Amino acid sequence: MQIIRKLSPLRIALRELRQSRSNLGLIPTMGALHAGHMHLVETAMKQCDAVIASIFVNPTQFGVGEDLDAYPRQESADAALLEAAGVDLLWVPTVDQVYPDGFATNISVSGVSAGLCGGSRPGHFDGVATVVAKLFNQIRPDAAFFGEKDYQQLAVIRRMARDLDFSHDIIGVPTVRDADGLALSSRNAYLTPEQRAQAVALPATMGDAAEAIVKDGDIEVILRDAKVKLLSSGFHNVDYFELRNAETLENMAIFDQPARLLAAAHIGSTRLIDNIAVT
Numbered sequence: 367m368q369i370i371r372k373l374s375p376l377r378i379a380l381r382e383l384r385q386s387r388s389n390l391g392l393i394p395t396m397g398a399l400h401a402g403h404m405h406l407v408e409t410a411m412k413q414c415d416a417v418i419a420s421i422f423v424n425p426t427q428f429g430v431g432e433d434l435d436a437y438p439r440q441e442s443a444d445a446a447l448l449e450a451a452g453v454d455l456l457w458v459p460t461v462d463q464v465y466p467d468g469f470a471t472n473i474s475v476s477g478v479s480a481g482l483c484g485g486s487r488p489g490h491f492d493g494v495a496t497v498v499a500k501l502f503n504q505i506r507p508d509a510a511f512f513g514e515k516d517y518q519q520l521a522v523i524r525r526m527a528r529d530l531d532f533s534h535d536i537i538g539v540p541t542v543r544d545a546d547g548l549a550l551s552s553r554n555a556y557l558t559p560e561q562r563a564q565a566v567a568l569p570a571t572m573g574d575a576a577e578a579i580v581k582d583g584d585i586e587v588i589l590r591d592a593k594v595k596l597l598s599s600g601f602h603n604v605d606y607f608e609l610r611n612a613e614t615l616e617n618m619a620i621f622d623q624p625a626r627l628l629a630a631a632h633i634g635s636t637r638l639i640d641n642i643a644v645t
């Protein structure tokens with residue numbers, strides 16, 4: 367597996383790869399890889415004949431006071447995992463390869479980026495859309511793979527790709543969970559053993575709420591009770607716990623298909639997110 371950090375060798379490597387492979391898959395990540403990321407890799411390996419992963423802890427998607435500096439960085443362990451999985455090329459750009467001197471462009475996707483994580487992390491999805499558009503242009507993949515764990519992010523990227531005429535496929539991959547239901551996330555590494563045990567309340571409460579909604583319960587009451595439940599289970603702040611249309615992410619006051627429950631909550635200094643289909 368080639369590890370490349372600068373654009374000019376990247377262009378040469380991509381040209382060479384394209385001579386023998388016709389279907390390049392891209393998996394953008396911020397590193398600190400876990401089985402969720404590796405499921406994206408496995409999915410891409412099945413659908414593409416060459417797979418490129420990127421690791422870039424993108425500063426523009428972190429807000430002031432967020433965990434940019436603390437974000438786990440473990441490039442050699444990540445590279446070993448990707449190589450063992452059969453990834454062809456690892457793109458690890460330095461900051462100047464993504465944001466050259468004088469960089470002055472911002473991609474802002476309205477609508478789907480409003481509320482939810484867009485509400486609690488102002489500017490976050492501008493940072494995500496801008497860096498993902500850059501990665502798409504740098505790699506020019508035939509398909510790009512993203513996890514449903516970051517459900518709103520996936521919706522923002524789909525919208526951006528449609529709006530800006532990126533014609534490659536955007537593939538959403540289901541969330542990989544630990545045995546107790548907690549969604550795998552690089553940020554789980556911040557949790558103490560006690561917090562890790564408490565964190566299971568997030569998927570458990572979401573599952574209970576989804577079941578109650580399907581049984582025609584009062585949505586407002588169910589969502590309010592779910593927040594109270596989280597606050598009594600070790601979470602100290604709930605950014606949101608909402609029922610949305612699964613495709614448009616519009617608010618849903620009356621249960622209808624397709625529906626998605628989405629939540630974000632803080633445990634200690636760690637912010638966890640999750641979402642599930644309500645069917």
Ligand SMILES: Nc1ncnc2c1ncn2[C@@H]1O[C@H](COP(=O)(O)OP(=O)(O)OP(=O)(O)O)[C@@H](O)[C@H]1O
Nearest residue numbers: 395396397402512513515516541542550551552553
């Ligand atoms: N549990 C998971 N299942 C499936 N995909 C996942 C999972 N966790 C992350 N991904 C996907 O991996 C890609 C890279 O995500 P990222 O590197 O930010 O990891 P992360 O675990 O989501 O980290 P964070 O703690 O920052 O949320 C994204 O498309 C993300 O949705």
Ligand SMILES: CC(C)(CO)[C@@H](O)C(=O)[O-]
Nearest residue numbers: 394395396424494497516
């Ligand atoms: C898509 C992404 C790699 C953009 O920095 C990031 O938001 C992530 O890892 O989910």
Ligand code: BAL
Nearest residue numbers: 396427428490516519
């Ligand atoms: N996995 C989404 C990246 C972020 O939280 O910034």
